[in-house]
Amino acid sequence: MNSNKNLIESQSFDILIVDDTPENIxxxxxxxxxxxxxxxxxxxGKxxxxxxxxxxPDLILLDINMPHLNGYETCKLxxxxxxxxxxxxxxxxxxxxxxxxxxxxxVGGVDFISKPFQFEEVLLRIQTHLQIRVLQSQLHLKNTQLENALEGLKQMQTQLLRKEKLSGLGQLVAGVCHEINNPVSFIAGNLKPAQDSIQTLLKLIDVYQTEYPEPSPVIQTLLEEAELxxxxxxxxxxxxxxxxxxDRIGSIVLALRIFSRLGESDIKPTNIHECIDSTLLLLHHRFAEKSMMPEIKIIKDYxxxxxxxxxxxEMNQVFLNLLTNAIDALQQKFSHSDSLLEHPMIQIITETNALKQTVIRIKDNGIGISDNVEKHLFEPFFTTKPVGQGIGLxxxxxxxxxxxxxxxxxSYCANVGSTEFKIEIPTTLIDSQLSEE
Structure with missing residues (x-):
């Protein structure tokens, strides 16, 4: 009992006594x-x-038999x-x-003391429940601190994964671009000479046919077989x-370079439309018609x-994430639908608002977002995808x-069969305005 007493004596507690008999109070x-x-x-009671x-108050001593509003009713309120x-x-x-x-x-009482009572009993019960209240407050504080620490850890982990992902992406793209550029440059460099050589050979054949209109039987047979x-x-x-x-490979390599911004400073004036177009080019294979899925129509309203x-x-990463989610939502809807009333569609709208912010809207007519998913939409590691298809970042x-x-x-606006994500960022942004890496 001494430890309990020390715990509650370290604080000043406020006790409210409620009784319609002044002598008892x-x-x-x-x-x-x-x-x-x-x-x-x-x-x-009132x-x-x-x-x-x-x-x-920290604790209430409440009489039951009181006029107008008795103790039970008072406790309920x-x-x-x-x-x-x-x-x-x-x-x-x-x-x-x-x-x-x-x-x-x-009705919510924590204890019941019958009259007439001994004050020592009342005092011990008060001390016990005050100690419980103190411990509950401490537990609540610890839980809050733990929740804050956990949220901070999640944010830190998300940030580290994002940096690692972007860094790994940059290294991967640099290697891919380097490996592709060499053979593509070799092929591109030889296409023109090859074309010239072919034209020379064709011209030679044409002149040969003019000069020798009656070829030997062997040559005649070869000409017929070759279908000249x-x-x-x-x-x-x-x-x-x-x-x-x-040219197509070259455009993809360029899109990769734009997407990862190889060789450029971290912050610089950027053509947002160029970023979106490069991302769309990289996702082009996912827009194409499949056996169970019509072609996804891209509507650009720039x-x-x-x-x-x-x-x-980093902004390219945002566009990639939102467009990928839109494609997934469309596939979930149209891969299991026989309806020809709709066509899978992604609409991209860009504009500048009254606050001089750049606004990008990405809208799809997929499955939408359920109420349960909305509550956790931006939480790290929350995903609705099957195991192995996404980690919720x-x-x-x-x-x-x-x-x-x-x-x-x-932000986003989600209805049944429609989802729109809206990005709003300052048009001008200096280094000091950005959060630290």
Whole structure:
């Protein structure tokens, strides 16, 4: 009992005594004040409610038999109020029936002391419940600190994973671009000489046919087998296809460079439309028609945007995350739908708002977002995807990049069969405005 007493004596506790008999109040208050407690008094349940709401007490001694508003009713009202719900209530009553005691606990009381009472008993019960209240407060504080520490750890882990992911992406893209550029440059460099050589050979064949219109039987047989006219036409088509393929590879390499911003400073004026287009190019294979899925239609409604000072590679990551989520939502809807009334669609709208912010909207007509998912949408490691298909960092990382890194806003509007994410970032952003790495 000594440890309990030391714990509660280290603080100044406020006790509210509620009794319609003044003599009882005077007796209890005198003894409690002598023990070092602060005491307030109330003669009715209504006065008790007013006093408790004005300043929340640490404990309430509450009589049951009072006119107009008895102790049970008063306790119910105290427990319904968020500010006084956690205050321990000890009932004091001449009623000693088991039914009365049970009712006292049912309405929220923590203890029941029958009159006439011994003050030593009352004091010990008060000390016990005050100690419990102190321990509960300490536990609540520790839980809050733990929750804050856990949230901080999640944010730190998200940030570390984002940095590691971006760093790894940059290294991967640098290696891929280097490995692709060498053979592609070799092919591109030889296409023109090859084309010239083919033209020379074709010209030589044409002149040979003019000079020697009657070839030998062997040559005649070879010409027929080769189908020379078709071969000439097909050869030209093959050369054009190879040139188109080389140009396509070159555009993909350029898109990769733009996406990862290789060789550029971290913050610089950026063409947002160029960033979006490079991301769309990298995701092009996912837009194509599949056996179970129609082609995804991309609608670009670009406004007249100025250059935006930002972390280009990080903003590209945001666009990739949001577009990937939109594609996944469309696949979930249209891969299991026989309806021809809708066509899978992603709409991208850019504009500048009244606050001179750059606004990017990415809208899809996929499955939408359920109420349960909305509650956790931007939480790290929350995902609705099957195991192995996502770790729940896409939207959390995007939120951190837009809101914390670029002092902007990332919001969404979700209805049944429609989702729109809206990015708002300052058009001008200097280094000092950005959060630290």
């Amino acid at each position: 005077r007796f209890l208050s005198t003894l409690l004040i002598e023990q070092g407690y602060q005491v307030r008094k109330a003669l009715t 006065m008790a409610l007013t006093a408790a709401q004005a300043a929340t 105290l427990k319904q109020n968020e500010e006084t719900a956690s205050v321990p209530v000890i009932f004091l009553s001449a009623l000693n029936d088991v039914v009365d005691k049970v009712k006292a606990f049912q 006219d078709f071969l000439v036409s097909d050869l030209q088509n093959m050369m054009r296809s190879m040139r188109t393929g080389v 406004g007249n945007l100025p250059l935006v000072a930002c972390h280009s590679s 896409g939207l959390a990382t995007s939120y951190q990049i837009v809101v914390e890194r670029h002092k902007g806003n990332l």
